[in-house]
Amino acid sequence: MAGIKEVAEEAGVSAATVSRALRGFHHVNAATRAKILAAAEKLDYPIAPIQNKSALGRTNSIGVVAPYISRWYFAQVINGAEQALREAGFDLLLYNFSQMKGRERLFQHQLLKGRVDALIVISLPPTEEEFDSMLNLGIPVSLVGMHHKRCSSVAIDDVASSRTATQHLVNQGHKKIGLMSGRPDNPFNFSVPQDRRKGFMQALAENGLEWVPSREVHGDFTMHTASRAMDDLLARPNRPTAIFCESDEMAFGAMQAARRHGLKVPDDISIIGFDGHEMAEYSDLTTMEQPVQLMGEMAAWSIMERIRKPSAEPHSLVLPTTLVVRNSTRRLSPNEA
Amino acid sequence: MAGIKEVAEEAGVSAATVSRALRGFHHVNAATRAKILAAAEKLDYPIAPIQNKSALGRTNSIGVVAPYISRWYFAQVINGAEQALREAGFDLLLYNFSQMKGRERLFQHQLLKGRVDALIVISLPPTEEEFDSMLNLGIPVSLVGMHHKRCSSVAIDDVASSRTATQHLVNQGHKKIGLMSGRPDNPFNFSVPQDRRKGFMQALAENGLEWVPSREVHGDFTMHTASRAMDDLLARPNRPTAIFCESDEMAFGAMQAARRHGLKVPDDISIIGFDGHEMAEYSDLTTMEQPVQLMGEMAAWSIMERIRKPSAEPHSLVLPTTLVVRNSTRRLSPNEA
DNA sequence: CGTACTTTTGCAGTCGCTTGCAGAATTATT
């Protein structure tokens, strides 16, 4: 109810002075400021006042775009970003795009124009065209979980990390290694599946292991599809002794399917995941852990920095991953391999 | 860059007409509208234009407040709400309050004033005082996961659902039933722990079962603390044959601890959870499923309805829960009980 | 006490869009 005017009147000054006093800029007499603060207090007017988009030209809020906000990974990143943003006084506008139909509207900036001061895009590789649109908005854009030369980003090295994960299996004596990867035709065109697959292949190649295509199945990064895919894989002849899953959730699905088929993990089959999902510990899943929450925070800081000085060059940040060895993988004795 | 003015000029009409045309109100000649649309298109001006808070008096965005946005339950509710809001053209502002310090500022509406048209509060029971503040904002407030006479809400019947869950254990012949509940001194003062505990106690009483206090341990709704708490419980004499966990995540922790202690679920101990967590299926956990996503959607619709007609009475909605029986609970033979 | 600075403050214009009102253009009626 109470606006800047009411406060001004209450304090016996002009609205302009109230605006200045509350923002701390310019010169305002200490006594006057005190009066104004008292008045604001009395009228329950926020000390950090309602910013006004039209006057300010900015909204003080930052958009976060993600394809599935309720999946663990995204929720974590968002959480990290939220914390950093809130701390710095920004609001966070959430844009979810599990439905493809939204994407178009989003990237054609119908939705974003003028509503946010910057954009954090999580794991959703825009096409070059969409990129043009986004950059045309004239606001900084920051990517999480992927890179692009035209804007800042925070990510891990998916290729190297996958290679390390796969190498772990090799080190444990596995030679017949299966791959649970993302669907090559995923609608969002995520880059993660390709990258992790690439790292996997590299590790195989480096160790002189032959790649057998029938050892690969696809899922969409959910437990459910992974579980089905695993059924499929296990039904095939010449079963692998270990499986690299491109995400922990898929690894969970794989483990479940394995159990359903009467296989023990890791006795009968080793499974390694990727992400460092909260439940990995519970499931005793060996996994490649990525600093999810931190990625959100870094993206937030980085983009706020760019809001401050828009001229700054975009820069990409690569955060380290950690192999966490648990008991879903085991060493194969030479005669088992 | 392009504003309504530019579009107006391009189309050879006044800004006012553009505004009207793009909003679809009032009468605008079809031909004129076409010209305007063409101009907008050409200049890349959003068809759904940037609403202007000062002129409109509203922001077209709705705040969602939750204590832990990255926990499964909250992420699901938020997801549901986001979908409904987006569909209706609202933006969603996310407020996370894992840190208590934020709470104060939030409810003293320093943060919210003028930034949102309505507020959805998830599982965070405000004190009466905070309630006053919120309602003073003059915007509709809707609660998820709890009720309050002074505003609309969407929730399940925690008491009845817990009673049903517990009854399930009783029906399976369990007499020594343990309880994994939320900490009574939880900082947010959640109502859920009390309610679920109450339902549990009711079931016991109705079946003439004695309540043994040493069969209760507390967690904070995370797997981790639950796991520790379970260690504690299992170390005590006269171990229960079944345990009701107030959340699935706690149930996961309990299952993990049980396994660690060499106990098989459900052979040695039955465990039932609450929530219908995505991973419950994977863990074969019997649980009381609540329609999480739906709750978010309903809250969103309900609050948008109240934005439309602010005079409407607040109403509370109770959604049904479903007992999903899996294999973490088993029937006890009479001589085991 | 008058002059020259500084600091403080208010006026009025602005931001980008909405909207009441009334005049203009179009269509209908007689």
Added chain:
DNA sequence: AATAATTCTGCAAGCGACTGCAAAAGTACG
């Protein structure tokens, strides 16, 4: 064709803050 009824459209006044400019008030100094 003149008048009335409708439908469009533009003008201008907001909305609620921010801010450049200049006047007002306060200080310093001679």
